[in-house]
Amino acid sequence: MSQHDDRTRHTRRPGLTRRQLLQGMGAASTLPLLGGIAPFAIANGSAGRVVVIGGGFGGATAAKYLKRANPAIEVTLVEPAEVFYTCPFSNLFLGGLRDMRSIAHGYDELRDRYGVRVVHSLAEDVDPDGHRVHLANGETLAYDRLVLSPGIDFRWNGLEGYDEAAAELAPHAWKAGAQSELLRRQLEAMDDGGTFVMVAPENPYRCPPGPYERASLVAHYFSQHKPNSKVLILDAKDSFSKQGLFTAGWERLYGDRIEWVGLSDDGRVTRVDAENLEVETEFGTRHRADVLNVIPPQKAGFIAERAGVTDDSGWVPVKPATFESERVRDVYVVGDATVAAPMPKSGFCANNQAKVVAAAIAAELSGRSAPEPYWTNTCYSLIGPEYGISVAGVYRVQEGVIAEVEGAGGLSPADAPDHIRALEAEYAVGWYNAICQDTWGTSV
Amino acid sequence: MPHPLTRRPLSRRRLLAGAALMALSSLGFSSQALAEGPWQRLEAASERLGDATPATEGLVLELPHVSEDGAAVPLTVRFEGALADDDHLSEIHLFATGNPAPEIASFQLTPQGGLPEISTRVRLNESQEVIAIAKSHRGETFATAREVRITVSGCLMRGDDQGPEALANPRVSLPERFTAGEPGEVRTLINHPMETGLREGADGETLPRHILERFTVTLDGDTAFAADLHQAVSANPYLRFHLSPTEDAEVVFEWQDDSGESARHEASLSLG
Numbered sequence: 165m166s167q168h169d170d171r172t173r174h175t176r177r178p179g180l181t182r183r184q185l186l187q188g189m190g191a192a193s194t195l196p197l198l199g200g201i202a203p204f205a206i207a208n209g210s211a212g213r214v215v216v217i218g219g220g221f222g223g224a225t226a227a228k229y230l231k232r233a234n235p236a237i238e239v240t241l242v243e244p245a246e247v248f249y250t251c252p253f254s255n256l257f258l259g260g261l262r263d264m265r266s267i268a269h270g271y272d273e274l275r276d277r278y279g280v281r282v283v284h285s286l287a288e289d290v291d292p293d294g295h296r297v298h299l300a301n302g303e304t305l306a307y308d309r310l311v312l313s314p315g316i317d318f319r320w321n322g323l324e325g326y327d328e329a330a331a332e333l334a335p336h337a338w339k340a341g342a343q344s345e346l347l348r349r350q351l352e353a354m355d356d357g358g359t360f361v362m363v364a365p366e367n368p369y370r371c372p373p374g375p376y377e378r379a380s381l382v383a384h385y386f387s388q389h390k391p392n393s394k395v396l397i398l399d400a401k402d403s404f405s406k407q408g409l410f411t412a413g414w415e416r417l418y419g420d421r422i423e424w425v426g427l428s429d430d431g432r433v434t435r436v437d438a439e440n441l442e443v444e445t446e447f448g449t450r451h452r453a454d455v456l457n458v459i460p461p462q463k464a465g466f467i468a469e470r471a472g473v474t475d476d477s478g479w480v481p482v483k484p485a486t487f488e489s490e491r492v493r494d495v496y497v498v499g500d501a502t503v504a505a506p507m508p509k510s511g512f513c514a515n516n517q518a519k520v521v522a523a524a525i526a527a528e529l530s531g532r533s534a535p536e537p538y539w540t541n542t543c544y545s546l547i548g549p550e551y552g553i554s555v556a557g558v559y560r561v562q563e564g565v566i567a568e569v570e571g572a573g574g575l576s577p578a579d580a581p582d583h584i585r586a587l588e589a590e591y592a593v594g595w596y597n598a599i600c601q602d603t604w605g606t607s608v
Numbered sequence: 609m610p611h612p613l614t615r616r617p618l619s620r621r622r623l624l625a626g627a628a629l630m631a632l633s634s635l636g637f638s639s640q641a642l643a644e645g646p647w648q649r650l651e652a653a654s655e656r657l658g659d660a661t662p663a664t665e666g667l668v669l670e671l672p673h674v675s676e677d678g679a680a681v682p683l684t685v686r687f688e689g690a691l692a693d694d695d696h697l698s699e700i701h702l703f704a705t706g707n708p709a710p711e712i713a714s715f716q717l718t719p720q721g722g723l724p725e726i727s728t729r730v731r732l733n734e735s736q737e738v739i740a741i742a743k744s745h746r747g748e749t750f751a752t753a754r755e756v757r758i759t760v761s762g763c764l765m766r767g768d769d770q771g772p773e774a775l776a777n778p779r780v781s782l783p784e785r786f787t788a789g790e791p792g793e794v795r796t797l798i799n800h801p802m803e804t805g806l807r808e809g810a811d812g813e814t815l816p817r818h819i820l821e822r823f824t825v826t827l828d829g830d831t832a833f834a835a836d837l838h839q840a841v842s843a844n845p846y847l848r849f850h851l852s853p854t855e856d857a858e859v860v861f862e863w864q865d866d867s868g869e870s871a872r873h874e875a876s877l878s879l880g
């Protein structure tokens with residue numbers, strides 16, 4: 165049985181503590197009895213098998229916190245990439261304020277310090293009845309509990325003319341990595357006097373304030389290097405996250421460099437011509453771009469659909485107290501893929517949700533009931549390198565649904581002096597360092 | 609990063625499990641339950657129905673299960689049922705059971721409309737049920753309802769919005785060419801604050817009600833589509849509907865608000 169071999173190999177990895185080693189060996193020695201799919205009543209040291217799909221904010225956190233809750237749980241993390249580039253702070257890269265290395269993270273700590281088995285492959289299918297996951301590398305993993313944190317996939321052609329090929333000409337850069345680098349190269353190559361056009365999506369989508377932070381930091385780059393260039397945001401919404409704060413910040417730092425056209429002023433783009441860098445709105449206005457950034461409509465990562473946990477919206481409804489799927493037993497889903505509103509689709513929320521899931525699974529596997537959860541979130545956005553704003557929220561389950569706790573959290577003040585904005589920009593960096601430390605524990 | 613999507617057929621077992629789930633989730637909306645549906649409990653709706661027991665299949669409401677912005681929830685209502693050859697759908701009424709005033713909008717349809725499918729954007733005060741009722745020219749009735757959960761996400765808090773100028777920028781999008789007898793999609797948008805009369809301004813005084821009340825579309829002078837709008841239609845009313853002209857025609861779009869002001873847009877429709 166290949167699983168048996170893999171697990172045995174896993175227990176021999178260097179860097180494990182003696183205790184982990186013993187527990188790992190215990191698990192391996194029970195394997196032949198398990199038959200892979202037996203519901204887990206597992207004796208002799210293994211506290212159950214959990215497979216986590218996705219090594220981003222939600223998945224990496226879930227893997228680590230499961231091990232922290234109970235090192236005897238066998239945790240396998242499936243993630244194709246060996247280096248994870250965070251979307252948070254990728255806008256700083258686009259604005260020329262950071263390099264890609266500074267937003268890159270790896271899996272060494274999860275593997276070496278926490279004893280998570282990390283498999284760099286893509287999960288292709290889930291068999292929820294058989295409690296198995298099929299990987300692209302041919303391996304099959306059996307689980308007692310499955311955690312999905314696959315993030316988002318794009319609805320290619322959900323916006324006419326915008327498909328994977330178009331994204332090579334008009335990047336989305338809404339998953340960080342090669343797309344971010346492509347967009348940055350285009351911005352650098354653009355002649356002064358050009359227009360950066362951003363197509364912003366309707367709700368719900370990953371990171372509600374993200375498009376407006378990006379517009380800000382591109383405007384910052386222009387103000388330093390291409391002073392005659394403009395930013396035009398064509399939006400499928402009439403209002404957006406922290407709108408008052410963004411608008412005031414834009415005026416303060418960039419004058420009229422940034423123009424925002426909302427839904428009711430014919431801002432909704434309905435067709436993209438990536439070849440000619442041209443977009444057309446619902447009422448027929450055409451806009452030509454020098455650099456075109458299309459943030460397309462989104463849905464849960466495809467593996468969620470394969471697991472049968474999505475609804476007809478393309479997102480995943482979950483039980484609020486545990487984030488277990490409403491539809492499929494023993495499958496837990498966290499992060500952007502879920503319907504967790506009023507919690508936004510943020511990395512911070514994914515990290516928090518993952519901790520709640522880890523606690524719930526660890527409790528369940530040892531026959532206890534899950535602790536009562538609460539979640540917090542802060543979204544920092546940088547309007548300039550020294551101009552930060554934020555919105556914070558605290559969430560609990562109230563009357564069976566996730567609700568924002570009234571009076572907790574809040575928004576940066578509207579009329580704060582510059583030094584407060586500068587402090588918030590510093591806090592944003594502190595937040596980034598802390599959450600990445602908590603999630604991956606490493607930079608590459 | 610592109611994901612290789614090697615399709616694996618769903619097992620029969622999984623399909624069955626899926627079907628069972630769907631059946632479960634629609635339990636609350638069996639035909640029986642709907643015949644005594646929420647429209648019976650809402651006076652504004654039951655008045656429209658009179659003694660009729662509406663059919664609960666045929667009329668379809670599309671709304672998000674969860675909306676993060678109650679100020680503009682996209683809504684589509686569509687008729688997929690069958691009617692006698694000489695009959696057509698003539699009215700659709702929309703209601704928000706949890707709003708201070710339940711009426712959202714009423715639409716008058718004609719055979720010139722061709723396809724009974726209308727989209728707009730609506731205001732929903734809180735999580736609630738939205739109801740649609742329809743009648744045909746010869747008196748058949750239909751009803752349906754949809755639950756919507758409204759959550760205003762902290763990350764989505766609104767900026768101060770200054771109301772748009774009333775009746776500015778009427779916009780119309782028509783198909784480049786109509787084909788005789790085939791419905792063509794028409795979209796309209798106009799700036800209007802749709803002030804509800806329930807909201808306080810910055811000075812604490814209630815802002816007077818100021819809404820767009822009626823929208824009409826005529827083909828060579830005959831009404832082809834009309835809508836009565838209420839406070840629950842979002843600011844800057846958007847309407848998507850269909851026209852199915854049988855010959856070249858002059859089309860006039862007219863928006864009227866409750867202050868007596870109006871806006872017009874004219875165009876020539878040509879079949880080709």
Ligand SMILES: Cc1cc2nc3c(=O)[nH]c(=O)nc-3n(C[C@H](O)[C@H](O)[C@H](O)COP(=O)(O)OP(=O)(O)OC[C@H]3O[C@@H](n4cnc5c(N)ncnc54)[C@H](O)[C@@H]3O)c2cc1C
Pocket residue numbers: 217218219220221222223242243244245248250251252253254255285286287288313314315316337338339370371374375378465466467498499500501509510511512513514542543544
């Ligand atoms: C420009 C931008 C700025 C942002 N800024 C912030 C911010 O400042 N603060 C904040 O909190 N959030 C921010 N976000 C949002 C944040 O990036 C997401 O909310 C967060 O990444 C969600 O975590 P996740 O675990 O759901 O998904 P991800 O972090 O995207 O992780 C998903 C992982 O799953 C893997 N995966 C997918 N499918 C499979 C499969 N089938 N098999 C194996 N692996 C798979 C992917 O490779 C990926 O690594 C920003 C987003 C953007 C786009």
